[in-house]
Each structure stands twice: as C-alpha cells, then as structure tokens.
Amino acid sequence: MNSKSLNKIYNNSLLGPMIFFAVLLCIPLVTSSNYVFSILTMVGFYALVCIGLTTLTGYAGQISLGHAAFYGIGAYSSAVLTGTYGLNPWLAIIIGAVISAIVALIVGIPTFKLKGYYLALATLGFGIIVFTLFKELSSITGGSNGFFGIPSISLFGFEFITDISYFYLIWIVVFLAILFMRNIIHSRIGRGLRSIEGSEIAADAVGVNLMSYKLQMFVLSAIFASVAGSFLAHYVSFINPDLFVANTSIFFLIMVIIGGKGNIWGSIVGAAIYVLLDELLKHYVPLLLPNVGGEFEIVFFGILLVLMLIYMPNGLVPQFEKIVSKFKRKPSANSTLQSISANATGGDNK
C-alpha cells in the first residue's frame, strides 16, 4: 500500500469525527431537556475512559480490571485539591492526571510482566486496594460518607454549571481525546501495539519493545480515566467510594466489548449503549417487577456481555461497517485495511 492511499484512508476517516461532532453539537437545537444532557454528559465521561481502555485492550491486547481506580484517583484528586485546598480545578485535573500516571507506572512495571489471568487478577487486586483506601483514608477522602462540595469548573470567567454547558465541555474534551488517540494509533506506536495484539512472540522477534509499549498504553489509559474522573467530580460535586468499586472497572470493560475493542468509535457507541440500557432498565424493570431493588440491571449486562463475546466478539462497530460496506460497490479501502489487520491478528492469541 503506497503512502498516497494511506493518506486517503486517514483523510477519509477524519471525515467521520467531524460529522459525528457536528451532529452532536447540533443536539441542543433539537432538545433542551436537562435530562437528555445529563445522560449525554455521563456518556461523555464513560467514553473518555473507554477511549483509553479500548486502546489498551484492543490494540495492546491487555486486560485491565482496575481502571475504576484511576477514574477514582482523578475524581478524588480534583475533589481534595479544589475542595480542601482551593486549587484551580484545571490545575487539579492536571495534578490528578500526573498522580494517576505515576501510580500507573509504578503498578504497571511489575504488572505487565504478567500475562492473561495473572494480569487480570493483579489489576483487579490493585483496583480493590485503591477502593479500600478511598474508604479508609476518611480524614482525606471523607470515607464512606463521601466528599461534598466540590466546586464547579470555570474557564475565562464562564462557569460550567448548567447541564448543557457541561455537555459541551465534556464532549469537546472527548473530541480532543479522540483526535489524540487516532494520531497515536496511526503512528509507529499504534502499529507496534497492533503487532503485540496479533502475536507477542512475533512482535518481540521483529524488535517491538513489548514492555515499553504496553506500559505507555497503560499509563495513557490511566490518564484518560483520571481526567474523566476529575470532570465527573466537578460535574456531580459529590463523590463517594462506591462510584469506584471493582464493578465499575468491569462495566468499563463491558462498554469496550459492546462497542468493539480496539475501535475508538466503539468506545463511544459502547458507552452510549451502556448508559441508555442502564436508564431504560432502571425505568422499566421496576414497572414489571415492583419489588425489585439494588443493582438488578447487572443481570442483563452480564448476559449481554457473554452473548456479545460468543457471537460478536469484535463488538458492534465492525457490524455497522459490514452493513455500510455492503451498500458500497467496491470494498472500501478502509475495510481492506481492516481485513488485513484482522488476518494479522487472527493468529496466535494465547
């Protein structure tokens, strides 16, 4: 494939984000319901986490069951730094991201020597440790009672208080994150990561530094999760440890799987479907089963997850692409590239 056609692919695929965000930013023209915006804002937080996580899972082929920890570190850093110490929220977000990056690095160096099950277990254990610390270090975090009164975020004197303003804020951040991640994926690092997902041994043999690539991705995804957590904290103004339990990590993974791991768009689709399903289930199931309480909706997500992995292991987005390419006469360059990468990754997965 010559560089001209590669360029074409890149430009073609840049069209997608532009259209998507144009549509998204037009949503306020159609509706002005605060409920809709609050839902879309939640999707934004999750999408931000998943953009990082999908790259780690899909491109680097590494599983993490501990990303709620970074989401929480971001949220609590922002909460404590702005709420207790009165720092500027933007500065707090950056400090939170730096803390998360350092923690990810410290945890990642030994963890990524592990594979498969051990990696899943180690990240799960890490997540539980961090969750317990949020709960137990109550003099700093407020413990199980939570942390109240996190100030709102403002830019050039404009305060993001209303749902609609926060909706814009978070989606602009998501947009930037997508552009950033796309550049990474289309770079040398991205190709290196893909080769790891295909076969670690082969990647190692052609000189890809496995450890360094995996670690970079882990740190990057931790930063994304941390930033999302910070924005969450400033949005809801009250956080408690239960937002960051091990289950949250698992739900991030579910979103990634629904959308299709290794696909940035998948993370938005996955987050949107998760939030919508969650709202629908919470609204309609109690009408059918009036006595039901607690997080009953996990039964549906569990089954959905299993079915997706068995019958649609690549997630929803590749299915959309299949449908789209059926309408086109010639298979598009994009799908050719995908089939090439699919072939490349079809080999040794163990």
Place this chain on the structure above:
Amino acid sequence: MELLSQMLQLLFSGLTLGAIYALIAVGFVVIYNVTGILNFAQGEFAMLGALISISFVNMNVPLWLAVILSIIIVAAIGGIFERTAIHTARKSSVTTLIIITIGVSIALRGLAILIWGTQVQTLPSFTDNTPINILDAVLLPQNIWAVGISIVILIIMMYFFNFTFVGKSLTACVVNPFAARLMGINPEKMSLLAVIVSAGIGALAGSVIAPISGATYDMGMMLGIKAFVAAVIGGLTNAPAAIAGAFLIGIIEAFTEGLWSSGLKDVVTFSMLLLILFIKPEGLFAKASGKRV
C-alpha cells in the same frame, strides 16, 4: 493469658475462613487444570449455594436435605454454564474467556438480586450452636463444622483424583489432553465434569459459611477473589498448595482484622497477592519454575 486467648480466638476464625476459601480455591484449581480457564464465577456458586439452601430451609425442608438439594441445583447450574458459555467459546483467546466468566458472574449476581433481593439472609447452624470455651477463647460448633467439612471434602477430592478411574481420567486431561484423547478419554466431557464438581463444592462452601456470616447476593465476589488469591499463592495448578494458601489467607485476614483494622484487611490481602505475583508468580510452594505453554 488474655493475649493467648485473643490469639486463639483469631486463629479459630482464621481457620474457619481458610476452610471456606480452601473449598472454593480447590474448585478454581480443578477447573483451571482441566479446562485452562480461571473461572471468575466460582464465588457466585458459593453465593447461590448459600441462598438456595436458605430458601429450602424457609420451605421447612430439613437442613441437611436443603444443603444437598442446593449442591445438586448449583452443580446443574454449573453444568449449564459450562455447556452454554465455556464450551461454545472454548476456541477464544484467554482474555475473552476471562471476560466471559466475569459476565456470567455478574449475571448470576443480578439474578440473585431478582430472586432474593439485597437483604442479608441467615441459615441456622448445622447443629446446636452452644459456644465451647477453650482457654477463654470461644469456639462455635459451626466453626468446627466448617473446618471439618472442608477437610473431609479435600480428602475425598484427593482420593477421587488419585485413586478412581474418572478422577485419573481428569488428571490425564490435565497432564496431556491430546494423549488423553488418544486413550479414549473425551476432554470435553471431562471439562463438563470438572465444572459440575467445582460448582457443587462451591455450593457446599457457601452453605457452610452462611450460618456464620450470613448470605447476600454480593457475597460471592469477595469469597471468589480471596479464593483466587489462595489459588495463586499455591501456583494455580497445585490443589494441596492452594489449600495451604487458603488457610494462610484466612489466618492473615483474621489477624489483620483483630489486631489492626477490619477495613484494611482487603488491602493487606491484595497487597500480598500483588507481591506474590510480582516476585514469585509461579506460587509460593512451587518446587521448580516452568512455564505452562
């Protein structure tokens, strides 16, 4: 003297916890050995076992029968789980299989909420629960039941794997699935059997712990993860080592809780897990290190 009785007390609760973890951990090891899958839904079998026993007891079924029925039902659920989720996806990658078992575990947890709600439920103790005083430490008969049952089950498992035909066939599948197939053993049947047996043992573990700590829909997760830690300490493939690991975890937990902080016991346990994974991922009791390929 007071210190001694406190230590003894903590040792009793540690051994009880350890016995429960041991039962679940053995289930992990059996499934991992035969199928190569670490089953994240293992703790949920214990949860289901406890809650189903309680439901039967509430229907005035005698306790012993309730426990047996619950073991049978959970074993059947395990069988269905193996056929539908693991068997259909057996050619997927390790990562996919991990996530599938996670999916099953949260589905089971959600199902438990729909059936039993979120309230803590209790099961009566197996026998009259008059505390026994030993050196001023209190020992409940249910604690003895827990340790006793787990020791008996573990001995039966040992016998089963080493001296019976079916058990040896299972072991053969572990050692070399290809050769086992050539000898006329069907590894897929063995995989089903392994999951059924582990699910049954898990259900028993749940029923044993229910009179001590109560039963809720979310008890399985922590039980499962702790048993995981035990299995990892034992090196994942070695059942006796996993049992030793389970008792170690139970005792460490009891002592952390008693002497330091109940909130931080999870931090201690999982820090230990991370430490072992980082320093000696082949398990504390491994003689020679070798990679399973």
